[in-house]
Amino acid sequence: MLAFFFFILYNLVGVDFMFKGEVALVTGASRGIGRSIVIELAKLGCNVVINYNHSKDSALNVLDEVNKLGVEGIVVKADISKENEVKEMFQIIKSKFNRLDIVVNNAGIAIDNYLENKSVDEFRKVIDTNLVGTFIVSKYASKYMHKGSIINIASNNAYECHELFSMDYDASKAGIISLTRNLASSLPNIRVNAIAPGWINTDPVKSMNPDIIKDEKDKIIMNRFGEPLEVASVVCFLASDKASYINGSVIRVDGGIK
Numbered sequence: 001m002l003a004f005f006f007f008i009l010y011n012l013v014g015v016d017f018m019f020k021g022e023v024a025l026v027t028g029a030s031r032g033i034g035r036s037i038v039i040e041l042a043k044l045g046c047n048v049v050i051n052y053n054h055s056k057d058s059a060l061n062v063l064d065e066v067n068k069l070g071v072e073g074i075v076v077k078a079d080i081s082k083e084n085e086v087k088e089m090f091q092i093i094k095s096k097f098n099r100l101d102i103v104v105n106n107a108g109i110a111i112d113n114y115l116e117n118k119s120v121d122e123f124r125k126v127i128d129t130n131l132v133g134t135f136i137v138s139k140y141a142s143k144y145m146h147k148g149s150i151i152n153i154a155s156n157n158a159y160e161c162h163e164l165f166s167m168d169y170d171a172s173k174a175g176i177i178s179l180t181r182n183l184a185s186s187l188p189n190i191r192v193n194a195i196a197p198g199w200i201n202t203d204p205v206k207s208m209n210p211d212i213i214k215d216e217k218d219k220i221i222m223n224r225f226g227e228p229l230e231v232a233s234v235v236c237f238l239a240s241d242k243a244s245y246i247n248g249s250v251i252r253v254d255g256g257i258k
Ligand SMILES: NC(=O)c1ccc[n+]([C@@H]2O[C@H](COP(=O)([O-])OP(=O)(O)OC[C@H]3O[C@@H](n4cnc5c(N)ncnc54)[C@H](OP(=O)(O)O)[C@@H]3O)[C@@H](O)[C@H]2O)c1
Pocket: 027, 028, 029, 030, 031, 032, 033, 034, 051, 052, 053, 054, 055, 056, 078, 079, 080, 081, 106, 107, 108, 109, 129, 133, 153, 154, 155, 156, 196, 197, 198, 199, 200, 201, 202, 203, 204, 205
């Protein structure tokens, strides 16, 4: 019934299902920016793989929303920093869809601590999740994808917005930008790009100290934080044919830094 409704919508109203029949994997899609990316891709007709690590219930809620949009989705648990779990995730994707067109390396963590309190284990965990995880997922994706697009979510912390309490996070995001360029060169049939968001209103950001939020907004030309949708819409653009000659690039989505 839903599929029929979307068929009518597509043909009569001219809704642009630009990813109709395609399959996208979004890592860390149980909440925040990843959730928004999945919903926007699904609205454009894309079937979606919703990866999560801990938040199973939230991931299942995202799947409910996706199903209401008339596309297919699956939820797959995998810690992206663990090669065996990523390998299993790709086997599940292959047996369910047998194709993969878009990969969004979105999953990421931050552990805030200044140098004197930051342990080596914390530093390793952040690099393992954000940078090594992006590498592992991209490596396995490249075995399954014959063409398409990989989009890595970096951060404007990779550039001038360094924070002393997140030196591991900043290094991981700078590494993702370097990795993006090298992946683009290694995979000539796949466009590989990155997005560098500034502050985006997700749960960890909303729960920050109001004084810090005000100080950070003062550094932004538009004087506000972004919304997950404002990152998701750039992902949809980069994944689409409208970005057919954009490769190895980074797009900043940060409201402009003063
Ligand atoms: N929000 C911002 O201001 C901002 C700014 C710049 C860049 N970014 C980047 O944008 C991305 C999303 O940020 P967000 O604010 O939406 O974060 P979030 O709300 O904290 O969500 C993080 C997501 O990553 C998943 N995740 C974490 N570790 C994982 C692992 N080892 N394996 C698989 N999934 C894992 C989480 O899944 P579970 O809950 O299931 O564990 C969750 O779905 C991150 O890469 C972040 O660095 C965010």
